[in-house]
């Protein structure tokens with residue numbers, strides 16, 4: 001898997017870097033089709049934790065009177081959040097920390113939201129378990145961001161490595177297709193795929209070369225369903241396929257391009273025993289030496 005050294009360097013990259021924000025600004029993340037859904041999704045929720053909140057882009061979309069907690073390990077992003085004076089009254093608690101160990105009380109949150117962050121995580125099951133820990137019974141988990149479910153949907157680091165190399169393209173696509181089919185079979189097998197972030201080896205910063213997780217919102221839903229969560233929504237906003245063949249593949253979930261997705265899950269009200277499942281975490285490729 002991804003080494004401790006990479007993990008440390010990745011942390012150093014986020015903690016001290018302002019580069020990602022400029023990249024985020026150029027992508028116009030504030031205009032996400034999912035952020036505008038937050039008031040509807042969070043109806044009746046008071047205590048909301050924003051997981052890897054960055055500079056607080058979600059704050060402007062949250063309903064009035066929310067009791068907001070933000071957590072992120074980028075000092076730069078949190079400083080930016082705190083400088084937005086119009087948000088200060090809502091953002092009472094903002095923690096610098098790793099989302100793998102949230103500095104938040106067990107069962108204290110009505111909702112956990114996470115936007116454009118899961119694609120930056122390593123150890124996704126650990127983070128999902130943390131979300132489960134801090135949510136109250138009946139609480140909501142709302143996750144959105146880019147989705148790489150289709151075997152030919154590559155995140156920027158992977159696309160950079162493939163770079164027109166047809167053999168690599170075919171190998172990666174077939175490999176992912178085979179794994180996907182294997183894990184699609186049972187509801188008791190979950191797969192999380194990662195790539196080694198290119199940002200650690202590049203001299204100049206390329207947008208989104210820091211991505212690590214090939215986010216698959218359906219797989220996140222499947223994992224949470226093993227904790228007996230109810231899936232309230234799974235929405236994808238990938239561009240529509242433009243040919244019959246692609247349409248057929250899209251129906252089978254085997255065709256895709258960069259697209260956003262959102263998954264919304266509800267924690268059971270009564271304590272229920274989690275279902276035993278097999279969780280596989282796999283590094284899809286390493287950087288070439």
Ligand SMILES: C[S@@+](CC[C@H](N)C(=O)[O-])C[C@H]1O[C@@H](n2cnc3c(N)ncnc32)[C@H](O)[C@@H]1O
Nearest residue numbers: 014052053054057072073074098099115116120
């Ligand atoms: C692209 S930004 C998204 C920020 C914000 N949620 C938004 O919608 O604009 C990704 C954020 O994830 C944070 N991050 C990545 N891994 C993290 C971790 N393990 N713990 C805490 N924050 C993390 C980064 O510091 C960064 O602020």
